Amino acid sequence: METSQYASATRRVQPSAIRELFSLLSRPDVISLAGGFPSAAALDLNGLRGATERALISSLSTAFQYCNSEGYGPLRDLIAQRAKAKGIKLDASDLLITTGSQQAIDLITRVLVNPGDRVAVEAPTYLGALQTFQFQGADVLPVPTDHEGVRVEELEALVVRHRPKLLYLIPNFANPTGYVMSLRRRKQVLSLAKTHRFFIVEDDAYGELYFEEPPPPSLFALANEEERQWVVHLASFSKILAPGLRLAWLSAPAELLRHVVVAKQLGDTHAPTLSQLAAFHYLNAGSLEPALSRLRRFYQNQARAMQRAIKTELSGTPFNARPAEGGMFYWADLPFVDTTAMLRNAIEEHGVAYVPGAAFYVGQPERTRLRLSFASASVEQIGEGIRRLARCIRWERVEASNQITRAEQLP
Known part of the structure; x- marks a missing residue:
């Protein structure tokens, strides 16, 4: 059908290539640090x-x-x-x-x-x-x-x-x-x-x-x-x-x-x-106030697990993220890495998912940003997910260095 048959509003919002990649999350071997939704373990x-x-x-x-x-x-x-x-x-x-x-x-x-x-x-x-x-x-x-x-x-x-x-x-x-x-x-x-x-x-x-x-x-x-x-x-x-x-x-x-x-x-x-x-x-x-007290302790424990994993696995990497004081997310900066371009490799080859920062901007995005959620993964999955992310980042940096070397060797 011709696009003129649809309301003009349908052309203003396009399907997200990032969300299409998330169809790969159905793989049982992929750990998702992407979703901003409550953990089943947190629900009363x-x-x-x-x-x-x-x-x-x-x-x-x-x-x-x-x-x-x-x-x-x-x-x-x-x-x-x-x-x-x-x-x-x-x-x-x-x-x-x-x-x-x-x-x-x-x-x-x-x-x-x-x-x-x-x-x-x-x-x-x-x-x-x-x-x-x-x-x-x-x-x-x-x-x-x-x-x-x-x-x-x-x-x-x-x-x-x-x-x-x-x-x-x-x-x-x-x-x-x-x-x-x-x-x-x-x-x-x-x-x-x-x-x-x-x-x-x-x-x-x-x-x-x-x-x-x-x-x-x-x-x-x-x-x-x-x-x-x-x-x-x-x-x-x-x-x-x-x-x-x-x-x-x-x-x-x-x-x-x-x-x-x-x-x-x-x-x-x-x-x-x-x-x-x-x-x-x-x-x-x-019931709500006691449930909220439990929920805050639960997410604080999750956030601390992610902070420990980041410190352990990414200490030698220029990976900048402020410790979380609440909510569900870490917002990180990974200098010199395009996190949108890295996502497919992270999911397909390393089995970990995050949300590239570019998705949250209108106009010119900051492509070195990414969002990590500590809400829905278990503590064990958070630790393993950060380890996989660290391996992916190291691979990206080596590959980028190799590309520069190859370019310099061209006549």
Whole structure:
């Protein structure tokens, strides 16, 4: 069929050659340090089963019926109460339950962004958000980051010049970098949004997964009444409870939220009722906080295993990565190596997978970067995976040196 038969949006987002390579991960001998999803060992399966059983026993007819588009009222109440306990002024009427945070990003984008509108993002940032903005036809503008998050001076210059409609941020243990935005920069970004009238979409998927100290308060919590009119806050049960529930929530100014609810009604009408009931009974039983404590210890142990393996296996290699303080990822720099070009060799010949850093950039990517996930592999697999990665890197460096020698020997 001719491409003209399809909507123009289908040409804005192309299939990823990297994802096609990941079809090789079905091989039993390949260790994946790529996926950013919870380990099965980290899930509270018994607690989830009990919550689901209570949902079916007490609310059988409700569990298999339609639900309000905004979400199951008692669950929204519990989410709001939990937010208030953290000092966040939030009522159940201020939030919408979505089918995962990816849907929340999509809904906000469809409501706010017209083709050609400018959207600012951290460089690098979450691939799923980039694809959503591109599919909508946005002009996506990258803003440099460092270990304190988005660089505010560069952001201000971009805002003054390009007037973006929104700024998408992952301030806590960001995907892919693991960086945490400093309190100072959070306040500065809020002030910029109020002054220049652009929305901040704050994606807080990882904020609960801290190892020692929690991150600073969310931009949503820090915002005064005027600043809050420009803040959209996203949070999810996928990383802290179970991704299969497909539940997240979105808080936004009242007028914007009304439009988002209508957009959701045009999509899937409401998030899965049974999932919402299971999450309600889980939270209502007081199960979430103990589960979070266990989850933090689990991922801290995973991260330490990866740090030990990196120190042991890559100490003689120019492999630069900051120790993880939370979340699920190590963000590494491998000078003089194109990590996209190296991926096929890593998977096919060495049996290890990672995500090349180029996937997380719009415009000119940094090709020497890569993301390693310590979330879903076992401690033993992490150690062996890093050993395989080290062998692959050494092979790449030797091959690059041989190519230079051969080139120099040419007449």
